[in-house]
Amino acid sequence: MSGTGEMLEGGDPAADRRAFRRSLGMFATGVTVVTARAGDQMVGVTANSFTSVSLDPPLVLWSIDKSSTSLPIFMAGTHFAVNVLAQGQVALSNHFARTAPDKFGGVDWTPGVGGAPLISGTAAVFECRRAVEHDAGDHILMVGHVERHARFDRDVLLFHAGTYKAATAHPDAG
Numbered sequence: 001m002s003g004t005g006e007m008l009e010g011g012d013p014a015a016d017r018r019a020f021r022r023s024l025g026m027f028a029t030g031v032t033v034v035t036a037r038a039g040d041q042m043v044g045v046t047a048n049s050f051t052s053v054s055l056d057p058p059l060v061l062w063s064i065d066k067s068s069t070s071l072p073i074f075m076a077g078t079h080f081a082v083n084v085l086a087q088g089q090v091a092l093s094n095h096f097a098r099t100a101p102d103k104f105g106g107v108d109w110t111p112g113v114g115g116a117p118l119i120s121g122t123a124a125v126f127e128c129r130r131a132v133e134h135d136a137g138d139h140i141l142m143v144g145h146v147e148r149h150a151r152f153d154r155d156v157l158l159f160h161a162g163t164y165k166a167a168t169a170h171p172d173a174g
């Protein structure tokens with residue numbers, strides 16, 4: 001264990017948005033690249049807002065910034081794929097976190113359900129039919145019905161406190 005336990009910062013999110021983001025960043029997550037295809041256009045966005053929602057029916061969600069240039073393609077496609085990144089895919093995460101006209105040049109992928117690109121070398125994938133969207137402030141919650149999933153024997157990539165982390169077993173886990 002490290003850290004003194006003292007309160008570092010806090011208060012009204014509206015008063016200091018960066019501080020709010022840093023508090024949110026204390027929630028450790030995995031890292032995904034969510035992809036979709038509509039017509040001949042493909043998009044992919046690095047996202048750590050992914051979460052499981054329901055087992056029966058099988059539902060997941062992620063949230064996309066309303067200012068994302070990829071949003072119109074996500075809304076035009078019938079499906080999206082959640083690619084859960086492996087520990088060795090930091091460069092891929094950074095690549096899909098930047099706006100670009102075509103993010104798939106030089107990326108190894110295969111088409112999934114509804115044409116959504118499945119990125120090679122990931123730890124898991126969830127192929128989803130778009131179920132429903134919910135308006136949520138400056139983001140849109142995209143809920144997907146999982147039609148197919150897979151997981152692979154690879155270590156996962158984590159994101160915590162604004163930086164990438166590697167997972168190790170907790171000493172108290174037994």
Ligand SMILES: Cc1cc2nc3c(=O)[nH]c(=O)nc-3n(C[C@H](O)[C@H](O)[C@H](O)COP(=O)(O)O)c2cc1C
Nearest residue numbers: 046047048049063064065068069070096097098099
């Ligand atoms: C670790 C990480 C997690 C991110 N999570 C999200 C997210 O959940 N939702 C989102 O809209 N953007 C998220 N972003 C930012 C998008 O990846 C980025 O704004 C987007 O790829 C920009 O390209 P676009 O114009 O195609 O949207 C995240 C970025 C990083 C590095």
